[in-house]
Amino acid sequence: MAAIETTGLTKTYGELTAVDDLDLTIEDGEVFGFLGPNGAGKSTTINMLLDFARPTSGSATVLGYDAQDDADEISPRVGVLPEGFDVYPRLSGRRHLEFAIETKAATDDPEAILERVGLSAEDAARPAGDYSKGMRQRLATGMALVDDPDLLIMDEPSSGLDPHGIREMQELVRAEADRGTTVFFSSHILEHVEAVCDRIGVLNEGRLVAVDTIDGLRESIGGGATMELVLADAADGHLETARGVAGVTDVAAAGQTLECSIADPAAKATIVTALDDAGATIRDLQIDDVSLESLFTTLTNGGGEIEGQSADETANPAAAKSEAAE
Ligand SMILES: Nc1ncnc2c1ncn2[C@@H]1O[C@H](COP(=O)(O)OP(=O)(O)OP(=O)(O)O)[C@@H](O)[C@H]1O
Numbered sequence: 001m002a003a004i005e006t007t008g009l010t011k012t013y014g015e016l017t018a019v020d021d022l023d024l025t026i027e028d029g030e031v032f033g034f035l036g037p038n039g040a041g042k043s044t045t046i047n048m049l050l051d052f053a054r055p056t057s058g059s060a061t062v063l064g065y066d067a068q069d070d071a072d073e074i075s076p077r078v079g080v081l082p083e084g085f086d087v088y089p090r091l092s093g094r095r096h097l098e099f100a101i102e103t104k105a106a107t108d109d110p111e112a113i114l115e116r117v118g119l120s121a122e123d124a125a126r127p128a129g130d131y132s133k134g135m136r137q138r139l140a141t142g143m144a145l146v147d148d149p150d151l152l153i154m155d156e157p158s159s160g161l162d163p164h165g166i167r168e169m170q171e172l173v174r175a176e177a178d179r180g181t182t183v184f185f186s187s188h189i190l191e192h193v194e195a196v197c198d199r200i201g202v203l204n205e206g207r208l209v210a211v212d213t214i215d216g217l218r219e220s221i222g223g224g225a226t227m228e229l230v231l232a233d234a235a236d237g238h239l240e241t242a243r244g245v246a247g248v249t250d251v252a253a254a255g256q257t258l259e260c261s262i263a264d265p266a267a268k269a270t271i272v273t274a275l276d277d278a279g280a281t282i283r284d285l286q287i288d289d290v291s292l293e294s295l296f297t298t299l300t301n302g303g304g305e306i307e308g309q310s311a312d313e314t315a316n317p318a319a320a321k322s323e324a325a326e
Contacts, residue, residue, distance in 0.1 A: 001064050003028045003151050003182035004049060008058030011044050011206075018044040020206035021058065026184060028150075031177045033193030034186040036203035037300050042186040043083060045203070046155055049184075050080065063150055076104065079144035083155035083186075085136060089129025093119055093139045096128055097146070106147035117142040117172060134165030141172055151182045158192040170196045190296040204300045217295060224249075225289045227268055229258045232281035241278040245270045256283075 002025045009022040019041040026032045036042050047053035049062050051071035060067040062074045087096065097110045114124050117138040123131075128139060137157060144152060154173070158166045173183050173196045187193050193200055194214050201211040210217055231238060235253035242251040247264025248271065260271055268287060275282060 001028055002026060002061070003030065004032075004060070004062055004184060006045075006049075006058065006060040009045070009048060009055055009060050010057045011041075011048060011053060012056045017206050019048070019055075019203075022203075022206075022208055024201060024208060024211065026182065028182055029177070029180055030199065031173060031183040031185065031197050033197035033200035034184060034203065035188065035190055035193060035200050035296070037188050039205075040188075040203040040300075041206040042188075042203055043155055044206075046153055046184075046186060049153065050075070050078070076147065077150045079146070079149035079152045079181075081137075081140050081144045081152070081154040081157050083159070085140040087128035087131065087136055087139065090127050092125055093128050093131065093135070093142075094124040096139055097124070097142055100143040100146045104147045108146050108148075113142045113145055116145065116175070118168060132165075133160045134162070134168060137161060137165065137169060138172070141169075145176070149181065151184065152176055153184045153186075155186045156188070157185065158187060158189065166192055202296070202299045209299050217299075218289070225262045225265070225268070225287055227260045227262055227271060228286045228288075229260070229271070229275065229282055230284040231256045231258060231275070232283055238275055238278060238280050241274050241280070242271055245274050 004024065004026040006022045006024045009019060009024075010017065011019040022045060034042055034045070044053060048055050049060055049067050051068055051074075054068065063077050065071075065073045067074065091099075094110055094114070097113060101108050101110065110124075111121075114121070119135065119138055119142065123135060128136065131139065141154075141157070144154070152173075157173075158169050161169060170192075173185060177183055177196075183196075185193055185197060190200075197214070199211065199213050200217070202209050202217075229235075233256065235256050235258040238258060239251055239253050242248060242258055242260050245260075245267050247262055247267030248260050249263050250261040252259045258275075260267075262268060262271075272282060272285070
């Protein structure tokens with residue numbers, strides 16, 4: 001059973017189409033990154049999945065239930081980390097958690113949840129108003145984990161966190177995924193989802209412009225990289241050797257540095273061997289893969305769908321997997 005399935009899901013506000021004909025399937029147990037720049041429609045989609053907003057057309061199922069007709073069945077099984085979670089400043093972290101447990105009529109042990117989210121007993125006793133942003137996010141995640149949800153929906157969980165906080169959040173997501181929880185992780189920063197997500201979907205102006213694994217997306221825009229080699233002698237004497245390697249699209253020499261543009265990842269090792277065979281001494285080398293940021297920019301500003309890889313073809317993970325196997 002799919003954890004989330006949307007069919008033609010659309011939401012308009014007057015003239016504005018916030019979510020446009022969204023077809024998306026997220027399998028049980030997946031960690032799915034839902035990416036898009038500010039205003040792309042991520043929160044609106046989440047709101048429709050949780051029945052906080054009604055679709056203009058189309059439908060969605062969550063954990064097999066209709067998101068609008070069976071919302072009462074869905075909400076006890078879903079943990080939500082809302083965007084911009086606010087604490088009650090004078091209440092302790094532990095009280096927040098106890099409140100969430102009472103509200104859900106759950107039987108969780110607050111200590112166990114505090115430990116899972118990495119809040120110490122001393123932290124839990126302090127007023128949440130004194131918490132850092134990272135601690136607030138951990139507390140909010142703990143509240144979302146009450147009653148062991150089957151699906152965890154996190155709206156921008158890493159926004160405002162420092163690199164350490166982001167890493168902690170990613171570890172937490174992974175740990176939950178290892179327990180079998182499906183995670184729907186919305187973010188406008190590609191880097192934040194890269195380390196934790198099995199697949200990502202990219203939303204731009206309400207439309208799904210790509211769905212794939214990060215590697216799959218990178219490959220679909222060419223899988224390019226640049227390789228910079230610092231040689232012991234003048235690089236222009238080795239231009240032709242590098243140019244002769246299959247998968248190398250461009251080579252430039254400057255002083256002792258040879259800069260190679262690569263289309264095929266296999267070419268990286270071949271360049272090194274070819275230069276070595278030609279008598280060059282490599283002092284240093286650096287490889288820059290296509291940056292994920294540039295990939296994201298291509299997807300969101302550079303004209304929509306990736307050539308040869310429409311979202312329609314890959315919105316279904318089974319289809320994506322069979323494509324990857326080919
Ligand atoms: N209740 C509303 N009334 C009118 N327009 C809305 C409403 N909710 C959202 N929108 C508009 O719909 C579009 C999508 O907004 P949404 O909040 O879903 O985007 P988002 O991807 O979550 O962005 P962010 O990361 O900034 O939260 C935006 O243009 C927003 O202004």
